[in-house]
Amino acid sequence: MTPEMIEAAAVRMAGHIRRTPFLNAPLLDQAVGRRVFVKAECLQVTGSFKARGGWSAVSALDPEARARGVIAYSSGNHAQGVAYAAARHDAPCVILMPSDAPQVKIANTRAYGAEVVLYDRATQDRDAIGARLADDRGLRLIKPYDDPQVIAGQGTVGLELAEQAVEAGITQAPVFVCCGGGGLSSGIALALEARAPGLQVRTAEPHGFDDMARSLASGQRQKNPATTGSICDAILTPSPGELTLPILTRLARPGAVVTDDQALHAMALAFTHLRIVLEPGGAVALAAALFGEDLPDTVIAVATGGNVDPATFATALDRFAGC
Amino acid sequence: MTPEMIEAAAVRMAGHIRRTPFLNAPLLDQAVGRRVFVKAECLQVTGSFKARGGWSAVSALDPEARARGVIAYSSGNHAQGVAYAAARHDAPCVILMPSDAPQVKIANTRAYGAEVVLYDRATQDRDAIGARLADDRGLRLIKPYDDPQVIAGQGTVGLELAEQAVEAGITQAPVFVCCGGGGLSSGIALALEARAPGLQVRTAEPHGFDDMARSLASGQRQKNPATTGSICDAILTPSPGELTLPILTRLARPGAVVTDDQALHAMALAFTHLRIVLEPGGAVALAAALFGEDLPDTVIAVATGGNVDPATFATALDRFAGC
Numbered sequence: 001m002t003p004e005m006i007e008a009a010a011v012r013m014a015g016h017i018r019r020t021p022f023l024n025a026p027l028l029d030q031a032v033g034r035r036v037f038v039k040a041e042c043l044q045v046t047g048s049f050k051a052r053g054g055w056s057a058v059s060a061l062d063p064e065a066r067a068r069g070v071i072a073y074s075s076g077n078h079a080q081g082v083a084y085a086a087a088r089h090d091a092p093c094v095i096l097m098p099s100d101a102p103q104v105k106i107a108n109t110r111a112y113g114a115e116v117v118l119y120d121r122a123t124q125d126r127d128a129i130g131a132r133l134a135d136d137r138g139l140r141l142i143k144p145y146d147d148p149q150v151i152a153g154q155g156t157v158g159l160e161l162a163e164q165a166v167e168a169g170i171t172q173a174p175v176f177v178c179c180g181g182g183g184l185s186s187g188i189a190l191a192l193e194a195r196a197p198g199l200q201v202r203t204a205e206p207h208g209f210d211d212m213a214r215s216l217a218s219g220q221r222q223k224n225p226a227t228t229g230s231i232c233d234a235i236l237t238p239s240p241g242e243l244t245l246p247i248l249t250r251l252a253r254p255g256a257v258v259t260d261d262q263a264l265h266a267m268a269l270a271f272t273h274l275r276i277v278l279e280p281g282g283a284v285a286l287a288a289a290l291f292g293e294d295l296p297d298t299v300i301a302v303a304t305g306g307n308v309d310p311a312t313f314a315t316a317l318d319r320f321a322g323c
Numbered sequence: 324m325t326p327e328m329i330e331a332a333a334v335r336m337a338g339h340i341r342r343t344p345f346l347n348a349p350l351l352d353q354a355v356g357r358r359v360f361v362k363a364e365c366l367q368v369t370g371s372f373k374a375r376g377g378w379s380a381v382s383a384l385d386p387e388a389r390a391r392g393v394i395a396y397s398s399g400n401h402a403q404g405v406a407y408a409a410a411r412h413d414a415p416c417v418i419l420m421p422s423d424a425p426q427v428k429i430a431n432t433r434a435y436g437a438e439v440v441l442y443d444r445a446t447q448d449r450d451a452i453g454a455r456l457a458d459d460r461g462l463r464l465i466k467p468y469d470d471p472q473v474i475a476g477q478g479t480v481g482l483e484l485a486e487q488a489v490e491a492g493i494t495q496a497p498v499f500v501c502c503g504g505g506g507l508s509s510g511i512a513l514a515l516e517a518r519a520p521g522l523q524v525r526t527a528e529p530h531g532f533d534d535m536a537r538s539l540a541s542g543q544r545q546k547n548p549a550t551t552g553s554i555c556d557a558i559l560t561p562s563p564g565e566l567t568l569p570i571l572t573r574l575a576r577p578g579a580v581v582t583d584d585q586a587l588h589a590m591a592l593a594f595t596h597l598r599i600v601l602e603p604g605g606a607v608a609l610a611a612a613l614f615g616e617d618l619p620d621t622v623i624a625v626a627t628g629g630n631v632d633p634a635t636f637a638t639a640l641d642r643f644a645g646c
Contacts, residue, residue, distance in 0.1 A: 018344070018346075021341070021343070024368075026368065026407065026435065027434050027435070043346060043363075043599070045349065084349065104645075108350060111353055275365040275599060275601075275630075276366070276598060276599060277598035307598075310641070310645070313594070313640065314641070318633070318637070322427075322633070
C-alpha cells in the first residue's frame with residue numbers, strides 16, 4: 001500500500017464519486033465546548049463511503065476481468081457501493097446476501113443493477129456458494145476491507161480531508177473514523193501520513209465490538225466475543241483485517257469506544273445542528289468526537305454512512321433531540 | 324440589481340459561507356423517472372440560505388454603520404442568518420421576536436450572539452418598536468428580502484448552481500426554488516441569467532400561499548388570503564417583495580404550488596435517498612421537482628433549509644418513508 005495508490009484511485013473516481021463536504025456548526029461547538037468538524041460521507045452517492053472502495057476496485061480491474069464481472073458478500077453498504085460501481089462500469093455484478101436480509105436492502109441492491117443471490121444462513125455455506133459462482137463465471141471477489149484497491153479507494157476520503165482541514169485552518173487534530181474491519185481507517189491514515197501528518201486517525205467502535213481498539217492496544221489481533229448485539233450493524237466485524245491492522249498499528253492513536261446510546265445521541269445532534277442523516281454505525285466517530293474525554297479544542301469525525309431505517313432514526317430523535 | 328453585485332457578495336463571503344453540495348441519488352431518479360438534482364442549502368451554516376443574505380448585507384455596510392449595529396424582525400431562519408453574520412463582523416445585533424415564538428428559536432438566536440427583544444403580538448406594534456430601537460441606537464434594519472444586498476447574497480446560490488450544473492453536464496433545466504418574498508428566487512434568477520441562461524427559475528410555494536405564482540400569472544402583485552395555516556412556516560409571506568417581483572416577472576417561468584403532504588413526502592424521500600434533513604418550507608421546491616407534471620428529464624431543486632423540529636420530521640417519516 002502506497003499513497004500513490006490512493007492518488008491513482010482518486011483520479012479514477014473523478015466525476016463519479018462525490019467530494020463530500022466538511023461541515024461544522026457554531027451552536028454544536030458551543031454545546032460541546034470544542035470545535036467539531038464532520039466529513040459527511042453519508043452524502044456520498046449510495047449513502048456511504050463504500051462507493052469509493054467499490055469504484056476503486058472495479059475501475060482497477062483489467063478490461064477482461066471487468067467484463068467477466070465481480071462478486072461481493074454483503075447485505076449493506078458494501079453491497080450498494082460495489083453494485084453502483086459495477087453498473088457504471090457495465091460490469092456484471094453478483095451480490096450474495098442472506099435470505100433473511102431486510103427486503104429494502106435486497107431491493108436497493110437490485111435497483112443499483114446487481115444480481116442478488118440469496119442463501120440460507122442456517123443451512124448454506126456463503127463462502128462455498130461464492131467460490132462456486134466466482135469459479136463458474138470468472139467473477140472477481142471484492143472484499144469489504146482486506147483488498148489493497150478497496151483501502152486505496154477509501155483512502156481518498158483522507159486526501160479530501162487533508163485539503164479541507166487546511167482550508168479550515170486546522171493542522172493538528174485527531175480524526176475519528178467509524179471502524180469495522182479498518183479499510184476506511186487505514187486508507188485515511190495512509191493519506192494523512194502523506195498529506196497532513198498533524199491529523200491522526202483514531203478508530204471509533206461500538207462497545208462490545210472494540211476488536212480494533214483492543215488489537216491496537218495489545219499488539220495482537222483480537223476478536224469480538226459476539227457478532228451481533230449492537231445497533232451499529234454496519235461496522236460489526238469479527239476482527240481487524242490482515243492488511244489493515246499493520247497500517248493502523250503504525251499510524252493510528254488509541255481507539256475510541258462508544259455506547260449505542262452515544263451513537264443515537266450523535267445522530268440526534270447531527271440532525272439538529274448539521275442537518276445530515278446518519279445511521280448508528282455511521283455516527284460512532286461523531287459520538288467519540290462529541291463525548292470523548294481529554295480531547296483537544298479541535299476534533300474531526302468522519303460520518304461514514306446514512307442508510308438508516310426510519311424507525312431507528314425516529315428513536316434517536318425521540319430519545320435525544322433536544323438533549 | 325446587477326450580476327456584479329452578486330459576484331461582489333460572493334467575494335465578501337469567501338471563507339465564511341459554505342459552498343453547499345449539489346446532490347443526486349440514482350435510486351431517487353429511478354423512483355421518480357427523471358433526474359433530480361438538489362442544491363442542499365440546508366447544509367449551509369445556520370441551516371439555511373439566509374446566512375448568505377445576512378452576510379452580504381452586514382458585510383456591505385460601511386464600518387461606522389456596522390459598528391452601530393443591525394436589527395431584523397424574524398423568528399426563524401433570517402434571524403439566525405443575520406445574527407450569525409453580525410457576530411462574525413463584531414456588529415451589535417438586535418432581533419425582534421414575538422414573545423410566543425418557540426423557546427428553542429429564541430435560545431438559538433441568542434446563542435448566535437444576538438440580543439433578542441421580545442414583543443407581544445396582540446398588544447404591541449412590531450414596526451414601531453423596531454423603528455424606535457433603530458433610531459435610538461442607530462441600528463440598520465436588514466429586511467428579509469426587499470433589500471438589494473440581501474438579494475445579492477442569496478443570488479450567490481445561483482453562481483454556485485451554474486458551475487455545479489455544468490460539472491454535471493446540465494445546460495437546460497428548470498430550477499425550482501422555495502419562495503416566500505422572493506429574495507432567493509430573484510437572486511438566483513439574476514445569477515443564472517448571467518451565467519447559465521438555460522437554467523430557469525420556477526418558484527415553489529405551499530398551497531394557499533401561492534401569492535408569487537398568482538402574481539407572476541396575473542402581472543399584478545397578489546396577496547395571500549391567510550397568514551398562517553401551512554406547516555411550511557418558513558416561507559409564508561403576505562405578498563411578493565417590491566424589488567423581487569419585477570425581477571421574477573422578467574426572468575421566472577410559471578410558479579409551482581405543492582401541498583403540505585407533498586412537502587412532507589419530499590422530506591421523507593430526502594431522508595431516504597439524499598440523507599439530508601429538510602424543514603417543510605425548505606422541501607417545497609423538491610416536492611415540485613418530484614411530483615410536478617409535464618417536467619423535462621432533468622430538474623433541479625434548491626432545498627433551502629433544515630431547521631425542523633423533531634416531531635414534524637418524525638411525522639414526515641412516519642407517513643411517507645417507504646412510500
